[in-house]
Amino acid sequence: MIDLHCHIIPDVDDGPSHISQFLEMARIAVEQGVTHLFATPHHLNGSYENPKNKILQMTRQYSNYLIEEKIPLVLHPGQELRVHREIFQTIEADEMITLDNQGKYVLLELPSTNVPNYLHEVVYELRLRGITPIIPHPERNVKIVEEPELLYDLLSDGALTQLTAGSIIGQFGKKIKLFSEKLIEHQWTHFIASDAHNTHSRGFFLQQAFEAITKKFGVDAIFYYKENAELLLRGQNIVAEEAKPMRRKLFGFI
Ligand SMILES: [Fe+2]
Numbered sequence: 001m002i003d004l005h006c007h008i009i010p011d012v013d014d015g016p017s018h019i020s021q022f023l024e025m026a027r028i029a030v031e032q033g034v035t036h037l038f039a040t041p042h043h044l045n046g047s048y049e050n051p052k053n054k055i056l057q058m059t060r061q062y063s064n065y066l067i068e069e070k071i072p073l074v075l076h077p078g079q080e081l082r083v084h085r086e087i088f089q090t091i092e093a094d095e096m097i098t099l100d101n102q103g104k105y106v107l108l109e110l111p112s113t114n115v116p117n118y119l120h121e122v123v124y125e126l127r128l129r130g131i132t133p134i135i136p137h138p139e140r141n142v143k144i145v146e147e148p149e150l151l152y153d154l155l156s157d158g159a160l161t162q163l164t165a166g167s168i169i170g171q172f173g174k175k176i177k178l179f180s181e182k183l184i185e186h187q188w189t190h191f192i193a194s195d196a197h198n199t200h201s202r203g204f205f206l207q208q209a210f211e212a213i214t215k216k217f218g219v220d221a222i223f224y225y226k227e228n229a230e231l232l233l234r235g236q237n238i239v240a241e242e243a244k245p246m247r248r249k250l251f252g253f254i
Pocket of ligand 1: 006195
């Protein structure tokens with residue numbers, strides 16, 4: 001299994017703070033069936049800065065620790081880049097790193113409470129550069145839960161989305177769980193990833209999430225998400241199912 005989004009590198013963001021925790025996370029990822037894991041530290045989210053060169057160097061360094069410890073997990077470089085007004089300066093400065101440094105996909109994080117109005121321009125400009133933005137955990141964005149059509153517009157622009165495993169099993173509350181199910185049902189999401197930060201409160205939960213999805217949506221849904229992650233890892237285009245329009249309920253969305 002491939003995990004596209006994980007804060008596993010110590011001391012670079014709100015993930016682990018020590019190598020022992022890094023190794024513990026890696027072992028749990030393997031137990032969950034993960035074979036390839038993208039290290040995606042936060043960049044420019046207001047608290048942390050992890051430009052491309054630093055992430056490449058850290059991924060190499062920590063890959064070596066995995067080899068030394070004989071943990072069968074392959075690390076790939078990535079980044080969770082917060083959308084911001086000066087994002088094109090970040091790209092020009094070569095600080096952004098796409099997933100596996102392939103120049104095809106980037107995790108583009110939104111603020112948690114709003115959707116900036118310049119986001120369409122950012123998605124458009126990235127697409128012009130041949131890069132497809134993947135919006136991590138849209139189910140946890142307060143504005144999108146209130147106005148899902150904001151996300152539908154981004155999907156129409158060519159953005160993809162990644163659901164967080166913990167959201168699907170209720171780790172972030174019932175409302176987010178129900179909205180996650182809506183996103184799956186309406187084919188608004190393309191990947192499931194852990195966004196793990198540690199081994200407990202923000203753990204992996206991938207097995208549990210896949211079991212929950214299988215129960216509710218059937219095993220084909222799981223194949224779809226897993227295949228998309230494999231295509232991405234191979235540098236190929238993923239198959240994006242067409243997003244179905246979602247009806248808002250009269251009194252609140254859910
Ligand atoms: Fe994250």
